[in-house]
Amino acid sequence: MFPVFWQIGGFTIYWYGVMAAAGFLLGCAVVQWNRKFADMTSEQASNTMIISIAAGVIGARLFYVIQFHEYYEDDLLEVFRIDRGGLVFYGGFLLALFSLLVYCRNAHLDMVRVLDVFAPAIAIAHACGRIGCFTKGCCFGKPAEHFWGVVYPAGSAPFCRYGAQALHAVQLYEAAENLAVCGLMLLLLHKGKRGIAMSAYLAIYGILRFINEYFRGDNPSIAGFTPAQWIGLGMIPAGILLGIWFWRHERTR
Numbered sequence: 001m002f003p004v005f006w007q008i009g010g011f012t013i014y015w016y017g018v019m020a021a022a023g024f025l026l027g028c029a030v031v032q033w034n035r036k037f038a039d040m041t042s043e044q045a046s047n048t049m050i051i052s053i054a055a056g057v058i059g060a061r062l063f064y065v066i067q068f069h070e071y072y073e074d075d076l077l078e079v080f081r082i083d084r085g086g087l088v089f090y091g092g093f094l095l096a097l098f099s100l101l102v103y104c105r106n107a108h109l110d111m112v113r114v115l116d117v118f119a120p121a122i123a124i125a126h127a128c129g130r131i132g133c134f135t136k137g138c139c140f141g142k143p144a145e146h147f148w149g150v151v152y153p154a155g156s157a158p159f160c161r162y163g164a165q166a167l168h169a170v171q172l173y174e175a176a177e178n179l180a181v182c183g184l185m186l187l188l189l190h191k192g193k194r195g196i197a198m199s200a201y202l203a204i205y206g207i208l209r210f211i212n213e214y215f216r217g218d219n220p221s222i223a224g225f226t227p228a229q230w231i232g233l234g235m236i237p238a239g240i241l242l243g244i245w246f247w248r249h250e251r252t253r
Helices: 015-038 042-067 076-080 089-107 111-136 157-162 170-191 196-215 227-249
Strands: 004-008 011-014
Touching: 004 015, 011 015, 015 042, 015 111, 015 170, 042 089, 042 111, 089 111, 089 227, 111 170, 111 196, 170 196, 196 227
Parallel strands: none
Antiparallel strands: 004 011
């Protein structure tokens, strides 16, 4: 856990912010590289990225603040310190999705093809974000009885909850999974039918996240499942049903 990337005097740049920026740049590169599959101009591709990132950060932060509101009751200014971490992927995903749909409608773009293009971009950006989570010590795992468990330093959030116990490096698990998902989504985008990459992403990430939550040690449980698992339970069948529909009704590119 090395949260600080660079520090001079009172000015500090955190690894979390660096990895978030890296994810943004890589996501932009993937969208620009594949924009032809959605018949987007370079300007339209850039606009979709700016809109989705802005909406994604706002949604992810709002979801996190609502979920862990007790941490901000005494210092409301901390709500705006996203450079220190505190983003929930599903919150950002949902608001970014809604914003993209509005933009695609106004720009007369095929929103399904745009979402196909975004599937690998989201995955690689998310992988970078999870590495940032690991450096900060957020989104940590439960105690692990394996040699690959990690022990966080005193004063960190994981240490405050579990002490010097070794924990699952669930952030790195998910980073590796997202890199694999990115590769698969690129293959489906280039070789599959319209809508298949988007549908596969919903189902696959929903399954992976549902499983990963059993290794997480920081999320509350609601009626037996975490909030992320409840959302995943909606994403999985939605992705499967959409995939079946597109497979039956669309032609291969």
